[in-house]
Amino acid sequence: MGGVASPLEIGVTLVSGSTEHTSEDALSALVGLVEADLEACNRVIVARMDSPVALIPQLAAHIVAAGGKRLRPLLTLASARLCGYPDQPNAARHVDLAACVEFIHTATLLHDDVVDESQLRRGLASANAVFGNKASVLVGDFLFARAFQLMVDDGSLRVLAILSKAAATIAEGEVLQLVTQNDLSTTEARYLEVVQGKTAALFAAACQIGAVVAGRPEPEETALSTYGMKLGIAFQLVDDALDYVADQATLGKTIGDDFREGKITLPVLVAFLAGDAQEKAFWQRTVEALEQTDDDLDQAMRLIADHGAIGVTLESAQRFVQDAKDALMVFPDSPIRRALCEVADYTVQRLR
């Protein structure tokens, strides 16, 4: 367990650590607008993931410091500011709740990596690979509980309702993904249900609670929730495409993970449905029966390219991006609104 960053060291790396999926340019514009908030949020994260049981902050630091882009807490902070949450020294509810959102996200990452038996996360050894599955499950539980303690400290039952529902929806989405895994009869609608649950529900909640802390009326809550939901779906669609096109160095994760696990994503569904009998047999052998040889990933990528499945996936993502941006139009034009629209655009552009 050597080389693990201490919580104090993380404080330094957190702020600049936005290197993963979404284009840095679009994110830096948004980060620039809420920079002080994000720094405060990182301090809350470090302070609240502490525990007398030293392994907890050690393991949490490993994943929290591993170069995550803080996209979800950023959305909470930016949404609160978009809704006019006051910029005063004693107004920090949005900061605490942004930390909450990151804790819930981190907990699901820890459990995901156990479930997926992942060895890499953002290009580094995953927590389960370093600390073992047991510790990852339990520290995930701790962070989840800690998130709820933070919400209770905040004191809003509305926020608690939104985030506890999101947490249940995430778990439902993950279980549904497990059920559809290795099943090529999965429909696109069912795939989108998985994506909405496992990814987009937390994006939606992260945005919505920004409106709640700012005390905005329901139409603005709904608008931000819709923005987050559509953005989250687009984000996951692009992620699923990246698993069949990006190389490991730029993506920061092992390419072909989804393929090796037999996850049924849109690129696979498109290529499978458009394929001839021989190609269908290939997919049945590789992602349903999980009988794979070394050359199969290359062949999968070829078939996906031949049938334009990446393009189809991106077009779908682009439609969700447009919906996301449209939802924000209830708010007057502002630098924050423009930055949120840019983040949505770059979600897709990171692949083009």
Add this chain to the structure above:
Amino acid sequence: MGGVASPLEIGVTLVSGSTEHTSEDALSALVGLVEADLEACNRVIVARMDSPVALIPQLAAHIVAAGGKRLRPLLTLASARLCGYPDQPNAARHVDLAACVEFIHTATLLHDDVVDESQLRRGLASANAVFGNKASVLVGDFLFARAFQLMVDDGSLRVLAILSKAAATIAEGEVLQLVTQNDLSTTEARYLEVVQGKTAALFAAACQIGAVVAGRPEPEETALSTYGMKLGIAFQLVDDALDYVADQATLGKTIGDDFREGKITLPVLVAFLAGDAQEKAFWQRTVEALEQTDDDLDQAMRLIADHGAIGVTLESAQRFVQDAKDALMVFPDSPIRRALCEVADYTVQRLR
């Protein structure tokens, strides 16, 4: 996955399913006093563990219906009644919160069995053995989130604070157990920290929230929290003793589980510290290095018996039982108080 009880079938088995650790006599007295509450609680459990993702209620039913004794929700129900919570048709907060407590408990059981790689739970195949580790982790997450949704519906921030803190403490206790595993230099104090976290914290919270819903003053909250904490510690001490004396048929779990995993429990600590050099070497080989042969469990049980380690563990448990009963003396004598004292007594007597 054949033979899994549907949520509707469970409704029937739940009420009578109290067969595990604590003596049935003592429990039936308590059950008899809150029977209608417990039936209502079982209905809430079945209703709220439902999900459009069918695997979730299937897996949850497997563990919820597996003959658990509902000890923790019973404590919430009985504590509320002890505190004079009104027996009226529209007064059901204690019932909903008792279901919450059971959901949190069930979530931790699911994760525990994954962490411990258990094959049996209460004499039946564990959920992870039937449905796999992945589904167990994720359905645990779902139940945990659902518990918080139930609390939000109840609307008490005080209850949310107590149970979110308990959830964090449970995770800390579990991680601490992982850290002390295979480490014979663990002190008895550290072992008790593990026990307080992983087991007693939820007992304490389950009792305390009974006083909260009844709107009782802090001394009564504290008294019930203390009762639950001490009872929980005694309960776990006896459980740890049972792992070295009971046979599988009566205990309903695999004997020697703790030994095989190298868990450092009080019977092992007592026997190790009292042992000669050869015996110390035995413990180091078996529970530290985990190099075990078929005869080692018998030898461990012999050494534990020779050094009176079960007796020492029971005496310790007995002291906690006394503390638990003493704590209840702030309440006037009543059938419920007597039943709660009997439950404490039988926690230890189930081994005598």
